[in-house]
Amino acid sequence: MAGAMIEARGLVKRFVSGRIRRRVVEALKGVSFSVYEGEIYSFLGPNGAGKTTTVRILSTLLDPDGGEARVAGFDVVKERWEVRKRIGVMLSVERGFYWKLTGRENLYYFGRIYGIPQGELKSRIKEVLDLVGLTDLGGADKPFEEMSLGMKARLGLARVLLKDPEVLILDEPTLGLDPASARTIRGVIRSLASEGRTIFITTHNMVEAEMISDRVGIIIGGRIAMEGTPDELKRRVFSSINLEFRVKASGHAAKKFFYDVKGEYGNRIVGGVTFSDGILTFRVSVNRDEPAEPIIDRITRLAYQYRFKILEIKALEPSLEDVFVAVSESGEARSGRVKGSIAQR
Numbered sequence: 001m002a003g004a005m006i007e008a009r010g011l012v013k014r015f016v017s018g019r020i021r022r023r024v025v026e027a028l029k030g031v032s033f034s035v036y037e038g039e040i041y042s043f044l045g046p047n048g049a050g051k052t053t054t055v056r057i058l059s060t061l062l063d064p065d066g067g068e069a070r071v072a073g074f075d076v077v078k079e080r081w082e083v084r085k086r087i088g089v090m091l092s093v094e095r096g097f098y099w100k101l102t103g104r105e106n107l108y109y110f111g112r113i114y115g116i117p118q119g120e121l122k123s124r125i126k127e128v129l130d131l132v133g134l135t136d137l138g139g140a141d142k143p144f145e146e147m148s149l150g151m152k153a154r155l156g157l158a159r160v161l162l163k164d165p166e167v168l169i170l171d172e173p174t175l176g177l178d179p180a181s182a183r184t185i186r187g188v189i190r191s192l193a194s195e196g197r198t199i200f201i202t203t204h205n206m207v208e209a210e211m212i213s214d215r216v217g218i219i220i221g222g223r224i225a226m227e228g229t230p231d232e233l234k235r236r237v238f239s240s241i242n243l244e245f246r247v248k249a250s251g252h253a254a255k256k257f258f259y260d261v262k263g264e265y266g267n268r269i270v271g272g273v274t275f276s277d278g279i280l281t282f283r284v285s286v287n288r289d290e291p292a293e294p295i296i297d298r299i300t301r302l303a304y305q306y307r308f309k310i311l312e313i314k315a316l317e318p319s320l321e322d323v324f325v326a327v328s329e330s331g332e333a334r335s336g337r338v339k340g341s342i343a344q345r
């Protein structure tokens, strides 16, 4: 595997709030993870879990109280200027832009601040505006205040790209966007990773995280509760998958057939059973480490005895959202250790 472009080791951060009654919040309680070159790593967690605090530390905007982090090989505290040269950070869609200036003018302004030579800047702006789809949308020459949220998000990403960063740190990059804008942003993120850039994203959108991430880290209460590829997490958390059977059955006999199925697999029948328009639908839980064929064979034979036709058998994998909910609800997650797996419900 290529080298780690982001490395967090035992990050600790405490905030003190309240003047009269001082309250110490331990936002990060020893967070460690690595993100490798060309990887898309999504940081998932409920509100207040410590995502933004981690983002701010990686972006050199906040110093940790303990532990250390390196980005592109440089320490975020001792070598913050080296880190800043190599990262592109998007914290909030609307932050920092000049409302009266157009997209292009805003980029020109920031390009000059970033020290991009004037001769290069014009073509660089055109390139990034094209890349995020703002030129096609007519957003390039629209004042920022007249842009839709989707256009503003695209401009935010364009600004990040102006610097040609090795590492992108994006805090909820698609929050509140319509599906088309979110898709464009995801597409750009994917193509940036395929060019070898390293991407760290925080998100609450599990479907998106599942689509886009090479690996995800789930942070709960300031600790990483679980980390891995979406598939690894599903396997680790759920010891079983569900098989959904759809059977063309007739009235009274349908009940008897299902009674027979229950007789054999009663403790494995999960979720609700439905019978509508002559179609009986039910789910049977199968452990990941046992073959499903004998169960499928047996139920197919039972259906045959009733002259029922099996219309469909579908394997229902848990989603990343199911994983997230299970991990969040787990008591062990709260202590930072998630062990063992549970059956899919």
Ligand SMILES: Nc1ncnc2c1ncn2[C@@H]1O[C@H](COP(=O)(O)OP(=O)(O)OP(=O)(O)O)[C@@H](O)[C@H]1O
Pocket (backbone or CB within 6 Å): 015, 016, 017, 025, 026, 027, 045, 046, 047, 048, 049, 050, 051, 052, 053, 054
């Ligand atoms: N400046 C601050 N002063 C006091 N407490 C803070 C400060 N910043 C964050 N916190 C606290 O630290 C904890 C972690 O906050 P953080 O913003 O990192 O969570 P988050 O995972 O990004 O949440 P969200 O999904 O709501 O954005 C929370 O309990 C929050 O209230």
